[in-house]
Amino acid sequence: MNELSDVKISLVVPVFNEEASVPLFMEAFLKASAQWPFAADVTFVNDGSSDSSLALLRYYAGEHANVHYLSFSRNFGKEVALSAGMDHAVGDAVVLMDVDLQHPFEAISQFVEVWRKDDAQMVYGVRNADNEETAMKRWTSRQFYRFFNMMAHTPLPEGGGDFRLLDRRVVDALRSLPERNRFMKGLYAWVGFKTCAVPYEQPARVAGTSSFNYWKLWNFALDGIVSFSTWPLRVWSYLGVLVAFFAFLYGGWVIFQTMVWGVSVPGYASLAVGVMFLGGMQLISIGILGEYLGRLFIESKGRPPYIVAEKQVADAPTA
Structure with a gap:
């Protein structure tokens, strides 16, 4: 040198x-x-x-x-x-x-x-x-x-x-x-x-x-995570498999109860909670997809x- x-x-x-x-x-x-x-x-x-x-x-x-x-x-x-x-x-x-x-x-x-x-x-x-x-x-x-x-x-x-x-x-x-x-x-x-x-x-x-x-720092951190990791996208695949697995187990349990003991399926409370939970998960996953898609949209324009x-x-x- x-x-x-x-x-x-x-x-x-x-x-x-x-x-x-x-x-x-x-x-x-x-x-x-x-x-x-x-x-x-x-x-x-x-x-x-x-x-x-x-x-x-x-x-x-x-x-x-x-x-x-x-x-x-x-x-x-x-x-x-x-x-x-x-x-x-x-x-x-x-x-x-x-x-x-x-x-x-x-x-x-x-x-x-x-x-x-x-x-x-x-x-x-x-x-x-x-x-x-x-x-x-x-x-x-x-x-x-x-x-x-x-x-x-x-x-x-x-x-x-x-x-x-x-x-x-x-x-x-x-x-x-x-x-x-x-x-x-x-x-x-x-x-x-x-x-x-x-x-x-x-x-x-x-x-x-x-x-x-703190708001700017939060957005700054979000930019960093989305720019250098695909884990936020991948985690929803694992979460979907996990939810589907438990849903399958619960469905099997409900069928077993009905066929063996004739227990009727519970009413609206459990159904409403399940729908709201899955709906919230879907909105979060769509939001994460939107973060990645928005950055792809900006990059595709080719602006300086x-x-x-x-x-x-x-x-x-x-x-």
């Missing part, structure tokens, strides 16, 4: 209504990059912000040659913003991070060291347990990873988020994937390559509040995952 002085690291930073965080991020980036032994640039991805975030990105891109940005025509979501940033990043490795400084710049030097010394193509950060997240959010996060790994064909390393370094080979592999419903944590694991974890201390947000709530309304970026690498 080249000497560190010949290496360039590109930071990809999604931005959505972060006018208070962008100046603080830039201050920290300029201070950190001045001490790094490698060259670094940053590509901001404005994901349809409605505040003055875009105006700030224009200003900093005009003031600094190593600062670039692209701006979407509307909000397309963080997963797409990360993909767009990788499409336009030019470094030998790409670091994905948030603009709120909860991903510390000190960890990037550790990422680069592991990438160089351990020949790892992917280095991801793992937050230490002592951070400002609520106990409920930490618990639900652990349960998601466990549930996902039980069902998915490609397991996720627990605690591995978007804060990570990707070698150029990994970036090119991710850019070659054509899907539009992009669950990035799953895609990182799917492409493979040697991967190492680096623990880091997560500080508090420097400004503003997170746009993620994002539309850039404005950009000031370096020459993009070829795929």
